[in-house]
Amino acid sequence: MTDQPVDHPGAPAPEATTDRPSVLFVCVHNAGRSQMAAAYLHHLSDGRIEVRSAGTEPADSVNPAAVEAMAEEGIDLRAETPKVLTDEAVRDSDVVVTMGCGDTCPFYPGKRYEDWKLDDPAGQGIDGVRPIRDEIRARIEQLISELLTTSPSTV
Template sequence: MTDPRPSVLFVCVHNAGRSQMAAGLLTSLSGGAVEVRSAGSAPADRVNPVAVEAMAELGIDITAERPKVLTPEAVQTSDVVVTMGCGDACPYFPGTRYEDWVLEDPAGQDLAMVRRVRDEIRGRVEELLAELGVPQAGPLSGV
């Protein structure tokens, strides 16, 4: 049996900041109504600790997440693929919806800058939920 939920894949280069924050936000805001994955074209060793801290401020724990390598299968089995600066490394499959979110890279940045990126991602995730026809599960804690 196939999963009836829409599936979204977030992709950035290192799968350590932007895509991890986006996945955490979509998972939380959709209340599990969306299948959420993230990956990177050149995954880092770990998730950016400042991104983890920024997400914790909203009550979203991404400490257990690990950067994952982008595979053609992950793209092919997703309804929506959101790229965040992975360029030509993202494979293309006809019939899959692609969005490119131009966002600053939070790697090596301070918490204030990562918060700005997180908040921009949050707004885009809320728009994506509306486009998918998925109601928000409820408010986030924190900011």
């Protein structure tokens, strides 16, 4: 199940098509940054981009402050669970966005890789998570703009 698109309650199911670009967000615990990024991409792309997230050492649950911060944006992460990173998830993605996992992320030639330097929301309260959330949203908006103006074969 780790290689399945992120599913958010109440969101329309995206059409099954191979034409959509695919993005995988990876951080160590898949409990904060990558969960927020995946939720934003799913929400803001209206299903036009396939979304995955995973962690190299997944936590037991999503960071409560990340859940609260995203709820303020009208995005519900309560049903999400951290997932383990698999080679298959990387192979099946056009773009791999890493967030602090360093050398533990697998590398495959021909993939577009981005490493987003973001503060870790772990151990921070809502006031510390909001700026991280907002930076993630800005980066997601830019990524959507890039991916939806190019064809998947040029991603």
